Amino acid sequence: MELSVNGTSYSLDVEEDMPLLWALRDELGITGPKYGCGIAQCGACTVHIDGQAVRSCQMPVGDIGNAEITTIEGLGTPEAMHAVQQAWVDHQVAQCGYCQSGQIMQAAAFLETHPEPSDEDIDRAMSSNLCRCGTYPRIRAAVKTAAAKLQGA
Amino acid sequence: MRILLAAATAMACAAPLWAEGDHGLTIPSLTAEVTPEAGLEAWDRLHEVFTHPRCINCHVGEEAVPLWTTTHGANPGETRPHGMNIHGGDSRVGAEYIDCGTCHVTSTRPNTTPGAPPHAGLDWQLAPLEFQWTGKTPAEICAQVRDPERNGGRDGAGLIEHITHDAEVAGFITWGFTPGAGREPAPGSLQSHLDDTAAWVAAGMPCPGDPLPASAPTEASE
Amino acid sequence: MGRTRTIARRSFLIGSAAVLGGVAFGTYLAVKPSENPLTESLAEGEAAFNPFVKITEQGITLIAPHADSGQGVHSMQTALIAEELDIALDQAEVSFGAPDPAYYNTAMANDAVPFAAFDEGLAARSMRVVASSAFKILGVQGTGGSSSTPDQYDKLRAAGAMARETLKAAAARRTGLPAEQLKTENGRVITPTGEAIPYTALAAEAAQIPPVTDTPLRDPAEWRLIGKPMQRTxxxxxxxxxxxxGIDISLPDMLHAAVRINPRQGGELLDFDAAKAEAMRGVKAVLPVTGGLAVVxxxxxxxxxxxEALEVTWGPAPYPAEQAEHWEAVANSFTPERLNTTWRDDGDVDTAHQGEVITAEYRAPYVxxxxxxxxxxIIRADANGAEVWSGHQLPRFVQMQVAAKVGCEMEQVTFHNQFIGGSFGHRLEFDVITLAAEIAAQLPGVPIKLTFSREEDFAQDYPRQIGMARSTGSVKDGRVESWALDIATVSSSVSQMGRMGLSLSGPDAQIVAGAWNMPFALPHLRVRGYIVPELAPTSSWRSVGASTSGFFAEGFFDELIHAAGADPLEERLRLVTRPVHRQVLEAIGEMSNWGSDLGAGRGRGLAMFESFGVPVAEVVEVTDTPAGIRIDKVFVAADVGRVVDPVNFENLVQGGVIWGLGHAINSEITYADGKAxxxxxxxxxxxxxxxxxxxxxxxLENGSHVRGIGEPPVPPAAPALANAIFAATGTRLREMPFYKHINFV
Incomplete structure (x- = not known):
């Protein structure tokens, strides 16, 4: 089976029903996507598949085909952060940070198609991602900052 | 990768596609003798399926908020808005906020994990607005289902094809009867649902409150 | 090579030691108990040295021994050192360090004694010294109880100051200039002519001279970092x-493990069939572990x-199988036999309650x-000991627990502490550590990564204590007159310490935490704690006892104030006894514009509660919408003595409020058939x-001690919400989770 992740093609021999999350983490060593719940309750495993946010714990690898997968590692790097990541740094969103890969991937996919979100839009787009530390006030602020930054770019 | 509103755009086909399909269903006759009374009884069973949580929870109105029937929490069995502030938007697929497909992936594999979002072989979505069943009487829903203007342009044969095509792609109707992961299925089976649909069509699509007709309406004889 | 020039500074000894290629600065700890280990001079070999600052030619390393589960102490510890050391936050490598008794947490011990945080009386102080010494001898390098900042606030700055001055002394020797003429900046010593000598270049010389240990800590007015917004490292x-x-670490040849443990916690595995599991792809072994099985x-x-595919037959739970029985056990514990102690008895409530009284019963579930x-x-064990990679709040106990499982000395267990993706108290427990050790011991030499599935995590969690309170009170002339508060909970302290092989001596202050020491002078006030016999195993849950007692106390206090016809803020201000608490109340009144009209269908509720020495007042504003209660706004005023980083402070407070509100609304653990x-x-x-x-x-910074903020915002959140809902709707919520009684949007 072939998977294209962050622009690199990988060949792997796994069950078709293995969730993408575990293929990424345990087979390919790509650990930005996190395991939190396994049932799409937390969103910590969010990746982009052809640009759309997807909970990788729900996505059987055998159903991905040749779609392009992007993980947080492919969104930006510490040296060259994506606007959403930069906004997360500027607002010091993270506490434990474990959910934030997923939050950032969700926000990045959302802003790609909704460059000028209202408060209500953000509340609808970002409420499927769980943060046990309670960084939600900062997530709201960071999404707005990122939107403004992307608009200006 | 998204097939927008597949169900809404599927039109009735003249050729019986299901004959070649892999739906595993026995196609009942649409021209059998079915009395209006038997037709209404079939309708009652259809209505029971349509208003079962597995079906009606996504046949919501303009508010575009899918429903959950809880299995736990303060009041198990209660119907409440989908958690996580989910909103389907005008797109009915959540494109304005968060896509249904973010969690409800498109896959024909069985649903096995309790608490996980169900998936099907079609892209998860709310039913089109004209298919709203919430807050409607049986007669209102029935009138919708037999009206091609409000059922995706389907005649009787089209309704049958809708079911068999769904079986071929492991769509939402199929899922409703085999939701997996401890969810209560819609009553009956996909086959019995198909049989009831056929009987209802053969009886001339009678609805509750219809004046009893002297003869079958024309839709069934096409 | 360690040199023990020791001074008695506050409650620790600081010094330096030469290390390979450089010098280290840190604290010394007596390795044997003595009359007064805090002040006695220590001879060579009697002290263990542990560095907080290490400087070699290669670079600067800071050791931040407190575990970081998201509260930001890794960064905070770095900042405390950097403030005095004159380096930028990103100028050093920061490590958790190896577990060591020298990192014992003096502040955590302070909360283990049954005295109010504000109590500076002789008995309280002597008890704290005793408890602190015990922790020190035990070597509790603990993170918890919102204690990291209080513990490290002085120590780390002192280590940074000593390092800076010693480096200056080394530079003075090299340049022949008096140290007073030298300045430090960005990890360099600067001469009057502007020559900059990097610390790294002075490390070897600094190791050769006595450390400068008599440097006073800088005046807060000179701070570059502390008290200002910082970018977390x-x-x-x-x-x-x-x-x-921890979950992301991978080692060569590592295998992955999952467990299936009796969900009736503590029950046995009676029978199993592993044939199906063993035949599955990738499965290497199915192994017995305590209470169940592991799959590798x-x-x-x-x-x-x-x-999941293992076929298992579980034995019964060692506690009641059904939730109703748990509540019954709590309800039956308000008896003289179960009285843990009477914590406070002001005036005479019995006489005061001979007239008309108000009564109510409150409930808080397992969470x-x-x-x-x-x-x-991840654990790898072999004949030489074991190596452990995980995030944990009690590293020394990790070593002990692993050593016991693999059959070696604790010194043979190397522990690599990791960044933690949240704890809220669970990473004070050893369940996953001992299970991983049992698996690793059966597969010598193979690194085993054990991960709990979320379902296993829920099944094996040790929840927050279950409890109830029964309150009786009276009012007179528009004032609260008397209050008898009886609280019965299981003791999470007893349960938790029992799993560590420790026992609790004396009554459990957590049962009544914050309630018995409420800063209010009622004419008659009695607070009694009742200990419920052990039920399901429980543990410390963010803010521990105060998470239940805060709801019990501040909920009923609001009822009494309402019955008196008084204003919730005014009546508290009338009764409050301590200036710091008064200032917190005044601040929340001003912030929330208390007393202003919110409009129809809206309400605000107030609660103030102290935990871990931090008084926190919260005002919650709600709207009663047709679909349910909407929480609009929350105001929080908290006094920690000193806010080290205002950004992280705000983040932690907001998170604590969200934690308190969210769980009060919709979370509980209930048991059926002995399982969560x-x-x-x-x-x-x-x-x-x-x-x-x-x-x-x-x-606020009026308190005399610096305090931590990880937990104190939690306890007032639930009662402030309940009180706001009462104000908006007239419905009084006395049982969490609230969603059983009212809808939320």
């Missing part, structure tokens, strides 16, 4: 997916699937911790973003 890594948590496979998901990073650990009924977040959701109110925070 972990923030970029946490925003780019590049920070490895080549991939976590395969291990999870195989663990799970469920940090988002599931519990996990909740298996994942869909059954214990906590708060989500759309439900989150605006949260306005003010940090």
């Amino acid at each position: 972990d923030i970029v890594a946490k925003s780019t997916g590049t920070l490895p948590y 496979a080549d991939n976590t998901w395969r291990a999870f699937k195989a663990a 799970a911790h469920q940090p988002l990073e599931p519990l996990g650990a 009924e909740q298996s994942n977040y869909h059954m214990a959701e906590g708060m989500r973003l759309y439900q989150t109110p605006q949260i306005e925070v003010r940090g």
